[in-house]
Amino acid sequence: MIDFGFTLSKSSTVDLNKVDRSRYDQLVKLVPTARMCMNCGSCGATCTVSEYKGMSVRKVLTGIQRGEDVRPMLSSCMLCGKCTMVCPRGINTRNLVLTLCKIYD
């Protein structure tokens, strides 16, 4: 490999045709308000554990829509409910996290 003095970063393209969205579909069936997320990030900004594990319900939601593994974030949630209180769309975030913790296999 020739050293050009720079490297190419890994592609971050998400091919929505190829990702597994089954978990997201399952989730919105059980927690319909999950559809209402507009990615404002209020949940992550208030999150008690975001400083430790980067937890944010917004990231969890985008993550499962892209078929990523969000279990490290889910397993750190203490269910304190601050994200529920600040969510401008009224998403039941605690129920969302608990449901995901249940349906992940």
Next chain:
Amino acid sequence: MIDRIPSGFHPFVIPFLIGMAFVLLYCFGAMIRVLYELSWQDRKKFFLSLLNPKILLKDIKDIFLNCLIHVPLWKRNKLFGYMHSSIAFGWFMIILLGHIEVLLFVPGRINLFYYPIFFNYFVAEDDVTLRGSLLFFLMDFFLLMIMSGIALAMARRVKNYMFGVKRMARPTFLNVVGLYSLWAIFPLRWLAESFTAHISGGSFLTIPANWLFRQFLGNELYMLPTWWAYSIALCVFMCVLPFTRYMHIPAEMLLIPMRNAGLKVRSSRKGFARVEFFSCPNCGVCIDACPMTVDNGNVKDCTVYLTRQLRRGNEERIQEISDKCLLCGKCEALCQVGVEGPGLRILERARRDYTVPFNYPAADKSVDKNHKVLYFAGCMTHLTPSIGRNITELLRKANIDFTWLDQQGGLCCGRPMFTAGRIAEAKAIVANMEKLILESGCDTLLVSCPICYKMFREQYNLPGVEIVNYIPFINNLINTGRIKVEKSDICYVYHDPCELGRGCGMYDEPRKLLGRSAGIAEAQQNREESICCGGSLGSLSLDFAQRENMTKAALDNLYTSNADAIATACPLCQATFARYADRPVKDIAEIVNQQVI
């Protein structure tokens, strides 16, 4: 009094005997099952409590006052109390007097089970009836008392509001059968005794009826059919009893000694919990109490339906009901028999399986050491930062040496995890927090959130650390003269937060503190009847939009006081009310800090 039927038997007693045998066998079997389901420690505790004369005496007193006289119902509504105690106590007295009659007049028949019940059929009056006239009078008196209670029960079907209860649980088919057979028993007994009153004697109720019937009916022809009907009504009632709400009659007699023995619910389905949900009389007090039932919504998610579905084993509904509840505890506070609605729901939530394990994220957190007071604000206070700021200002004004444990956030007390039923996960949070608090070397843990305060009080083991809520703490600062406050002329209505009031039993301290710094008014429903703000983290499945009406109903209750502003002692209540309230909502800490001189 002499025996009229030489054999002492007539076929009409057979239905009664069948019903009685069935209900006794069923209850005995159920009791054995419950005792078998208890852990051996609980079983030992229960049996030992029966040997302790002090507890045994309390058991008897409680059973008498609760099951027969229905004292809690009298306290709630006089008419409601009379309706129940007239039937329960009257029936008990009739059975007791029946036995006394048999013992006095035909002592040889006392071994016959049915004799005291059908006494008037089997005996005939002789020339020394005077000895029995008091008993006859009492029999008729208690019968009249029961029938007045049944008349009230019928009136209740039409005019429910007279009894202080607005809504009742929808009766099941068998409940209706049980209800009508119960209503039928006593008028039929009166008729049966009336038709035989010229043979076996009677008193003010039965003798005039006997005379009246003789004028146009004649008595002999109707004697047997009414005794048959009376016996059949008893049989029907006792045969459906185990499958209806009337099961609370025998179940409560087991619940009271078990509770007095100090037993706790350990599973939502077995042992003590089973006694609890069989003790639910379906009175519907919890429907009116429940903050979710505003505008007649969510009625089927009240504790009365939880007990019903637990008896049926309807898994889908049990899950729905237990996830929806706000866990405000009002149903438990008002329940006449003490069914622990919130506790059963938490245990029910604990039965769920989670495939994603919990890893405590804040294990490397450290704390400033060697301060006397450790202040813990909690997650919700971080959303209403003015509470934390005002408390720390107050502490500085009082020259208290303190440090703020979670100033940078990142710590949860574990209560939300606990109420979600993830008990082991909550214990992991508790263990880490205990370590952190004990490391700090503080002697007082000051908590400004009642949700955390309840968790610290009940689930934490912190030797040498006093856990105090900020309300008594500030009260103490004023008492010892470390801060001084003057009274403002704004009038506040105090809202009792669920976790502080019903959860920790703190009602007077906040009022005392608020009264020192401002005027105070009371809402229509306050203290243990205070209405949940609707923001509670207890509910898992209630969405934001579904909570709006609950918050508005709770606010309407507070507006009844006509106060200028609302005061509360919980950051979650404050944040929830502030969203919809038409007047300022303040925490007591903010009010006190403003008034410090």
